[in-house]
Amino acid sequence: MKITGVKTYVLEGLLGNKAFGWSLWVTDRRQTAVCVVTTDEGIEGVGEAFFVGGPSTITAAMIQDGYAPLLIGADPFQSSVIWDFLYNRTRDQGQKGLPISALSAIDIALWDIKGKALGVPVYKLLGGAYRRRARVYATGLYEPQHVPSVKEALVAEALGYKKGGFSAMKLKVGYGIETDMEYVKAIREAIGDEITLMVDANHAYNAAEAVRLAQQMEAYNVYWLEEPVPPEDIDGYVEVKQKSSVLITGGECEYTRFGFRELITRRAVDILQPDLCAAGGYTEMMRIVALASAWNVPVIPHVWGTNIGLAAALQLFAVLPHFPERRFPAEPLFEYDRSPHPFRDKVTHEQFVMKDGYLDIPERPGLGVTLDMDYVTKNTIR
Ligand SMILES: [Mg+2]
Known part of the structure; x- marks a missing residue:
């Protein structure tokens, strides 16, 4: 099998009165870069690149202008070799950030192709499932912009998650300690003690x-x-971790096994949170997970994309080992982004439905999703 082409689609949806903020800034839109790799056997693979800091046209250009010309004619089953080759081509200036997000989307698409070619879900190619469904937590509770009281809106949202069957949820903080504690207190009092916060x-x-x-x-x-603390401040992580009984987590702003080496070997976090669509795709994620397992640091991936990234992350979630293996092992939690997103569910024909606080891991070949090309082509901004 040979790669014949790489297409990118940049999608954007405006949030209108659902604009939301967090500790860094307020966003009025959601964007993403989708990558489709085509082959001479008619099988297509899809991937998504995670990038929150600016227009996704940048990641799309990296895929299209940087990597695509190097991919034509390559065999998707050479995915590890391709990863090393592409990384080496951008290594001098591209060890972190956008070049790796772009590479992640390509790698995910290659694994989608491999799964579709063999008729198996990606998790089977990665070594098999430790679990067939994922206990999810709601990521939401951002700062709404058009409400009379942020605190009251957050409490209402948290109660909505509880009513909807979530057993765990995540609140944005970082607005100043006093404000953070007001929100934490109000939400904990509203949802009760049995919900993980x-x-x-x-x-x-x-x-x-x-x-x-x-x-x-x-x-x-x-x-x-x-x-x-900022991702570069490893000493800060170590200090906070030593002085806190609350678990310290991080990793969504880190990339590749080389980047994660510091966080892991210095035991800077209690739980590592690499993002599949940013840290290097399946190929590199499996290397990061292996490295983490040698230091017995649990991995609970960061997930924040459309249904494409969600589907890809579920396949990875299936194969995450226990840290450590034991008779009654601790199961990881799956991040299920519930913040406003105008096109999260519209890009694929398949939909994900939470049941009893869990999402099933798709058994269909590859990632288990097919693009709704009508929607994607109509709504692409580049
Ligand atoms: Mg986060």
Whole structure:
């Protein structure tokens, strides 16, 4: 089998009065770059690149202008070799960030092709399923922009997740410790003690601030504090982790096994959160997971895309080992983004439906989704 082409589609949806904020900025739109790899056997693979900081036209250009010319004629079953070849071509200036997100989308598409060619879901190619369904947590509870009271809106949203069957949810923090604690307190009191509550600061704090926040949150049984400090501040992570009984997590802003090496070997986090659509696709994720397993650091991937990224992440989720293996192992939680997204569900024909707090892991070949090309071609902005 040979690769004959690579297409990219940049999709955008405006949020209107559903614009939302977090500790870094307010967004009025969702965007993504979708990559389709075609082959001489008529099998197509799809991938998605995670990028939150700017227009996805940049990642699409990286895929289209940077990698696509190097892919034509290659055999998708050479996916590890292709990964190493492409990485090496951009290594000098592209060890982190957008070049790796773009590479992730291509790698995911190659695994989709392999699965479709063999008629098996990707998880079977990755070594088999530890689990057939994923216990999800709701990612939401961002800062709404057009409401009379943010706190009241957050409480209402949290109660909605509880009513909808979620057993866990994640609140954005990082607005200043006083405001954060007001939100944590109000939500914990509203949802009760039986719901798992996590918080995510999106690296808004320095270590001293994060320690204060973590210690104040202990009384409200917060399960984890995500990205307390900037991703470059490994010493800050170590300090916060040592001084907090709340679990410290991070990794969505890190890339490749080389980037994760520091976080893992320095034991800077309690739970590692690489993103499949950013950290390097399946090929590199399996290397990161192997590295993490050698240090016995649990991996709970970050997930924040359309149904394409969601489907891809579910396949990976199936194969995550237990950290450690034991008679009654701890099961990871799957991040299920519930924040406003105008086209998350529209890009694929298949839909995901949560049942009893779980999502089934698709058994269809490849990622288990097919693109709705009518929607994608009509709504692409590049
Ligand atoms: Mg996060």
